[in-house]
Amino acid sequence: MTTSRLSIDLDALKANWRALDAKSAADVESSAVVKANGYGLGAPRVAQALAEAGARRFFVAAAEEGLAVRQALGPGAQICVFGGHGKGDAAILEQADLVPMLNSVEQYRRHRQALPGAAFGIQLDSGMNRLGLEPADWAALRDEALAAGPELVMSHLACADEPDHPMNRQQLEAFRSMVAGVEVPCSLAATGGILLGADYHFQLTRPGCGMYGGLPFADAQPVAYLDLPVIQTRRVEPGEAVGYGNTWVAERPSLIATVAAGYADGLHRIMGPKTLTYAGETPCPIVGRISMDLITVDVTDAAEVPDYLSLLNDKQGVDDLAENAGTIGYEILTSLGARYARHYRG
């Protein structure tokens, strides 16, 4: 079966990184978050492009992800692991020269014991209660950890996509008091935090979703384009149904295209009723249920049926699909299927 084409515009990715970098002062460093395989777009190529744009420090979620990024970037770039130093991670951290963000006293002890002298960072919990040392643990560990020379001290905002949320200020104050007197680079802001302004920038920012073209960076250029192959077309008469459950019934003589992509490729079943594909400029709605490997599309209004229908383009982006699916652009991006052939341009 012909597979879908996921095209990744590396020039747009770089432009988004530069635009986010320009939102903080010149002496604030911008890193790049490439976890979850570069938000689904392919961490190796994405990381290489961002290194070309100027990123020197990268973040992944888990040590295994860091290995793939190290292989792509070679020595030199710093690759940090949000998840820290888990049991059994020492070998891969050492092999790939990764910098774990240590999240607990336990992780700190494990790291210093297994890899004494190896680089590390510290992640603090400023109120999200997900990862990082609690203020009391940090107070107890702080002098010892700072004397050992961490690469950075960071925390993460829970509500940065809502600029007026009181949690932002609250976490800012909590983080400020935890890093008072700390002389190594500090970092609080992901994409949302960058947009909250200079108070949130400290010495290092950590953009992710905005670089990949998603909210909350409303000015982002689209990065992901997705074209789905048409494998069959058929005419249906008024009254004929299409797909599982007979949920769509033709009201006019219709031309239906069967397209090779489904929920196993990240086209969430729930997005079906509201989502369009495009034959050139002509919108062609998905009709009937999205199934595992296939969707059906009403192409009656298309002047001709192209070999590929476009799902992600300049008219319909990841956040439009997210709205249709009741989710966020992050989940759409990271669901983009493993079966897609990824093409990089730029």
Ligand SMILES: *Cc1c(COP(=O)(O)O)cnc(C)c1O
């Ligand atoms: C995912 C993540 C980021 C990047 O967040 P975006 O909202 O995608 O910019 C930054 N920091 C941490 C700790 C994260 O988990």
